[in-house]
Amino acid sequence: MSEDIMKAVIDQIKSHDSIIISRHKRPDGDAVGSTKGLAGIIRLSFPQKDVRVVNEDWSDYLAFLGKEDKMPETLSGALVIVLDTGNVERISNSRYAEGSMLIKIDHHINNSPYGDLQWVEDQRSSVCEMIADLACSNPDVLKMDEQSATALYTGMVTDTGRFKFDSTGPRTMALASFLLEKGVDTETLFSRLYMEDFSFLKFQAAVFSKMKITENGVAYLIVTPSMQARHDISFESACNCVSFLDSIKGSLIYLAFIYSPSGDIRVRLRSRFLAINTLAEKYGGGGHEKAAGATVKTRAQAMALIADADRMLGEFKRSHEDLL
Ligand SMILES: [Mn+2]
Structure with missing residues (x-):
C-alpha cells in the first residue's frame, strides 16, 4: 500500500521542474532533517530541477545541517511538499498553497488532512524514516549521498529518543542501517546533538x-x-x-x-x-x-x-x- 503512494509521490516529483519543500514552525530534528534530506535526494537524482527548502523560521540548534533557501518570486507551477506537519496552521511557509500541487507527508495522526496528495503513516517513527524508505525502496530512481543520509539519520535519532521510543520498529532499524551505509559520521553528529554547556x-x-x-x-x-x-x-x-x-x-x-x-x-x-x-x-x-x-x-x-x-x-x- 505504501509502495503505491510512494510511486505517486515520485511521479509528482518527476513531473515538476520547480519543487518547494517546507516543514512545521519551531522545527525539531525530524522537520529539518526530512526537508534537507528529501531536497538533497531530489537534487542528486534530478540535477536539472529547481529544488528549494523554504521556511519562515529557523533553529540554531540544527544549523549544522546547512542553510535553507530563498523563496522564489513565484510558486506558480511548483510542487509544494510539506513534511512532518499535522495541520496547515503549523506550516512554516504561509505561501504553501500557491503551487500547482500540494503533498502532505507526515507521521502524526491525520486529524487535519490537507493537500492534493497525502502520504501519512502514523505508526512511523519519523518522517525521516519515511523519506529514507522512499529512497531505499526506489533505488533505480532516487540517489542519496552522505549529507542527505546524515540529515535523515538526525531526525530518526531525535524523534525516537535515540531508538528508544516504542515507535522504533524493525523497519526503522533496517532503514537506519541503509543510512549508515551511506557513510553517516555518528561521532560528529552525536557531538552536535547531545553536548551540553x-x-x-x-x-x-x-x-x-x-x-x-x-x-x-x-x-x-x-x-x-x-x-x-x-x-x-x-x-x-x-x-x-x-x-x-x-x-x-x-x-x-x-x-x-x-x-x-x-x-x-x-x-x-x-x-x-x-x-x-x-x-x-x-x-x-x-x-x-x-x-x-x-x-x-x-x-x-x-x-x-x-x-x-x-x-x-x-x-x-x-x-x-x-x-x-
Ligand atoms: Mn516528526
Whole structure:
C-alpha cells in the first residue's frame, strides 16, 4: 500500500521542474532533517530541477545541517511538499498553497488532512524514516549521498529518543542501517546533538540535589527564580529539566515546576504506562497522554497537583502489580 503512494509521490516529483519543500514552525530534528534530506535526494537524482527548502523560521540548534533557501518570486507551477506537519496552521511557509500541487507527508495522526496528495503513516517513527524508505525502496530512481543520509539519520535519532521510543520498529532499524551505509559520521553528529554547556550541567547538578519523591513514587522538582539566575539558565531551557527525571525506578509520573518570569509556575507532566493528560486538564492544561503541561498560580496549587498525582500513581500501582 505504501509502495503505491510512494510511486505517486515520485511521479509528482518527476513531473515538476520547480519543487518547494517546507516543514512545521519551531522545527525539531525530524522537520529539518526530512526537508534537507528529501531536497538533497531530489537534487542528486534530478540535477536539472529547481529544488528549494523554504521556511519562515529557523533553529540554531540544527544549523549544522546547512542553510535553507530563498523563496522564489513565484510558486506558480511548483510542487509544494510539506513534511512532518499535522495541520496547515503549523506550516512554516504561509505561501504553501500557491503551487500547482500540494503533498502532505507526515507521521502524526491525520486529524487535519490537507493537500492534493497525502502520504501519512502514523505508526512511523519519523518522517525521516519515511523519506529514507522512499529512497531505499526506489533505488533505480532516487540517489542519496552522505549529507542527505546524515540529515535523515538526525531526525530518526531525535524523534525516537535515540531508538528508544516504542515507535522504533524493525523497519526503522533496517532503514537506519541503509543510512549508515551511506557513510553517516555518528561521532560528529552525536557531538552536535547531545553536548551540553558546562553551566547547564552545574544547573542539572543543582536540580538533582533538590529533587523529591512522594510516597507512591511521583518524582518532582521545583525550579525557583534564584536557581535559574544563579546558573544563568533561561526559562525555556530550565523547562527542559523535566527530562532529568525520566529514568527513576518505580517513578511512573514525574513533574517539573518552573517559575516563569511573570511569577506563574509552569508545570510539565510526564508519565510511563499511565496517562497524565487528564491531570493536566484538571489544572487548566492539556497535552498528549504521557507528556502534558499546565500553569498554576501558587505553590499551594502545585502541592495539590503533586498530591493528586501521588493518589493516581498509588491506585495505578495497586491495580498493576504485575507490571512493576
Ligand atoms: Mn516528526
